[in-house]
Amino acid sequence: MFNKRKKIIEFALSSLLRKKYKNLAIIIVFSVIISIISSILFLTNSLKKEAFQLFVDSPAIVVQKLSGGRHELIDIAYIDEIKKIAGVGEVQPRFWGYYFDSLTDSNYTLLAIDSKKDKRLDLIKGTLPEKDGQCAIGAGVARVRLSVINDDMLLPLSEDNELNVKITGVFSTDSNILTNDLIVLTKGDIIRFFDMPEGKATDLTVEVFNDGEVATVAKKIKRMFPATRPIQKSELVRTYDTLFNWRGGMMIVMFVGALAAFAIFAWDKATGLSAEERREIGILKAIGWETSDVLELKFWEGFVVSILSFLSGIILAYVHVYFFGATLFEPALKGWSVLFPQFTLLPFIDTYHVFIVFFLTVAPYVASTIIPSWKAAIAGPDSVMRS
Amino acid sequence: MEDIIKTEDVVCIFNRGLPDEMVALRGVSVEIKRGEICVLRGASGCGKTTLLSLIGCMARPTSGKIMVRGRDVAKLTERFLTEIRRSTFGFIFQQFNLIRELTVFENVALPLYPLDSTFLQIKHMAEEVLGKLHIIHKKNAPIRQLSGGEQQRVAIARALINNPEIILADEPTAHLDSKLSNDLIDIMVNLNKEGKTIIIATHDPEVFEHAFINRTIFMKDGLVREVRTQ
Numbered sequence: 138m139f140n141k142r143k144k145i146i147e148f149a150l151s152s153l154l155r156k157k158y159k160n161l162a163i164i165i166v167f168s169v170i171i172s173i174i175s176s177i178l179f180l181t182n183s184l185k186k187e188a189f190q191l192f193v194d195s196p197a198i199v200v201q202k203l204s205g206g207r208h209e210l211i212d213i214a215y216i217d218e219i220k221k222i223a224g225v226g227e228v229q230p231r232f233w234g235y236y237f238d239s240l241t242d243s244n245y246t247l248l249a250i251d252s253k254k255d256k257r258l259d260l261i262k263g264t265l266p267e268k269d270g271q272c273a274i275g276a277g278v279a280r281v282r283l284s285v286i287n288d289d290m291l292l293p294l295s296e297d298n299e300l301n302v303k304i305t306g307v308f309s310t311d312s313n314i315l316t317n318d319l320i321v322l323t324k325g326d327i328i329r330f331f332d333m334p335e336g337k338a339t340d341l342t343v344e345v346f347n348d349g350e351v352a353t354v355a356k357k358i359k360r361m362f363p364a365t366r367p368i369q370k371s372e373l374v375r376t377y378d379t380l381f382n383w384r385g386g387m388m389i390v391m392f393v394g395a396l397a398a399f400a401i402f403a404w405d406k407a408t409g410l411s412a413e414e415r416r417e418i419g420i421l422k423a424i425g426w427e428t429s430d431v432l433e434l435k436f437w438e439g440f441v442v443s444i445l446s447f448l449s450g451i452i453l454a455y456v457h458v459y460f461f462g463a464t465l466f467e468p469a470l471k472g473w474s475v476l477f478p479q480f481t482l483l484p485f486i487d488t489y490h491v492f493i494v495f496f497l498t499v500a501p502y503v504a505s506t507i508i509p510s511w512k513a514a515i516a517g518p519d520s521v522m523r524s
Numbered sequence: 525m526e527d528i529i530k531t532e533d534v535v536c537i538f539n540r541g542l543p544d545e546m547v548a549l550r551g552v553s554v555e556i557k558r559g560e561i562c563v564l565r566g567a568s569g570c571g572k573t574t575l576l577s578l579i580g581c582m583a584r585p586t587s588g589k590i591m592v593r594g595r596d597v598a599k600l601t602e603r604f605l606t607e608i609r610r611s612t613f614g615f616i617f618q619q620f621n622l623i624r625e626l627t628v629f630e631n632v633a634l635p636l637y638p639l640d641s642t643f644l645q646i647k648h649m650a651e652e653v654l655g656k657l658h659i660i661h662k663k664n665a666p667i668r669q670l671s672g673g674e675q676q677r678v679a680i681a682r683a684l685i686n687n688p689e690i691i692l693a694d695e696p697t698a699h700l701d702s703k704l705s706n707d708l709i710d711i712m713v714n715l716n717k718e719g720k721t722i723i724i725a726t727h728d729p730e731v732f733e734h735a736f737i738n739r740t741i742f743m744k745d746g747l748v749r750e751v752r753t754q
């Protein structure tokens with residue numbers, strides 16, 4: 138059995154080599170199609186993972202203050218009022234803001250963390266700032282500023298004033314989306330940097346004991362302070378969901394997949410089995426090959442072509458998404474890149490998706506090589522005695 | 525001598541029930557003995573190729589019996605037919621039916637690929653038959669570089685690689701000049717001397733007028749008209 142299989146595989150390979158230009162062309166086209174499909178899958182998948190990470194730690198409700206549609210500082214005094222609402226746990230002020238660094242032409246998020254139970258603490262290399270004049274920075278910031286631990290960080294405030302802090306920690310890249318553009322400072326430095334008045338914070342986070350009560354609590358806060366906007370976690374999720382356009386992505390995947398399958402089948406129909414291939418199958422049958430032997434031969438031919446295309450397509454997609462930041466899809470990701478200017482994706486491959494791509498591509502191709510040959514092979518071998 | 529091949533009232537109808545229905549054989553009963561050289565003779569279209577392909581288990585008759593070494597093959601499954609074809613018959617086709625892009629060696633070895641022999645065994649067997657037919661020096665040449673006579677030898681080598689008991693040849697001289705035709709006949713006679721039964725379908729006088737023939741079956745319009753033995 139083993140000898141037989143080996144010889145049939147060898148013959149399949151030599152048959153492919155005989156038509157090497159045709160097969161090479163198929164492999165190239167096929168790889169590109171597969172890499173487009175898998176790029177989309179990898180990309181949407183990575184974004185979903187990132188988003189999930191983002192929301193696991195986020196508070197049930199974030200309360201912002203709006204004035205004429207603009208985000209304003211909120212009174213810390215609101216905290217005591219909000220705490221009185223039934224079902225509400227901790228209420229914390231947050232001190233943060235965006236900062237545009239003209240030196241590197243990039244946006245940073247400046248944030249004070251003093252809650253030691255913050256999950257993000259696990260991700261640091263070095264330490265968080267312990268006193269004024271210290272900071273911890275995200276991997277993206279470290280990269281664009283070419284900074285390492287113990288370097289000084291100068292953040293210009295105005296023409297004649299600047300904040301000079303020492304870097305005590307750099308976040309690891311594992312938590313990219315959370316910390317990439319982050320500079321963590323002490324509360325005092327943040328207040329000084331953004332020139333926040335006494336008794337004000339950027340926004341408030343509200344913990345709610347029971348998930349089912351979040352909406353009610355948000356409504357109560359809104360009634361209590363009409364100038365605020367309580368943002369629920371679920372709303373955030375929905376916003377990000379539309380941003381990733383997950384469903385849209387799936388549509389594209391299916392569309393491209395269907396198109397590719399269609400193209401392959403149409404192409405195969407158009408070329409069909411050439412008279413030459415038909416004759417070859419007839420000869421094999423006539424000299425003692427069984428139909429199953431012919432099908433095995435054709436299976437290996439189709440399998441080799443499609444598995445090569447599959448592997449190179451997957452590798453291409455991986456390189457495209459994770460090393461070149463999915464540049465080809467940049468226009469579609471505009472919304473994302475505004476939020477996260479130096480955003481690089483975490484390599485993450487879901488075997489489930491790889492299997493989907495495998496069955497969407499390898500299986501139909503193998504079938505499309507076997508089926509016409511099977512039709513030719515079941516005809517009696519006596520056909521070669523004529524013609 | 526026993527009958528190595530025996531047909532009884534074989535009928536073969538193509539495209540049965542369709543407007544282009546064609547009755548190729550109308551009840552053919554013949555006997556061919558082991559070790560004979562037998563010629564199927566008759567005008568084009570009389571059913572020679574059809575009878576040859578039925579005897580060689582390439583197709584099944586519409587009705588009637590076909591006994592190969594005493595066993596009725598008419599109703600066997602495809603798998604068994606292939607097995608019998610592989611172990612018993614060597615075919616030499618009218619148009620050599622070689623794969624033009626493959627080498628001489630590959631063409632000759634191809635019948636053994638689906639069997640469980642090793643590559644080395646195949647190599648030995650192929651080289652042996654190629655040597656016997658004096659074509660071993662072209663072993664690695666692709667078929668398309670060979671002359672007609674050389675291609676014929678490769679086709680014969682391929683027919684012999686399974687060491688078959690019966691050789692079936694359909695119009696083997698149709699594409700050969702008279703020198704090559706004579707070479708071919710010599711090869712057939714030699715194979716016959718080794719003990720192989722040979723059945724040749726032909727309407728070429730160069731073949732059927734030769735003295736070596738043991739049995740001539742005259743066919744006309746799908747029927748056997750006359751059988752001569754000598």
Ligand SMILES: Nc1ncnc2c1ncn2[C@@H]1O[C@H](COP(=O)(O)OP(=O)(O)O)[C@@H](O)[C@H]1O
Pocket residue numbers: 523538539546547548566567568569570571572573574575
């Ligand atoms: N596959 C086929 N379909 C329809 N008719 C066929 C087929 N094969 C042979 N025939 C017809 O059967 C008759 C006998 O053909 P064949 O056995 O090839 O004759 P020969 O070999 O003596 O020239 C011819 O009329 C031929 O046209």
Ligand SMILES: [Mg+2]
Pocket residue numbers: 569572573574694695
């Ligand atoms: Mg004929």
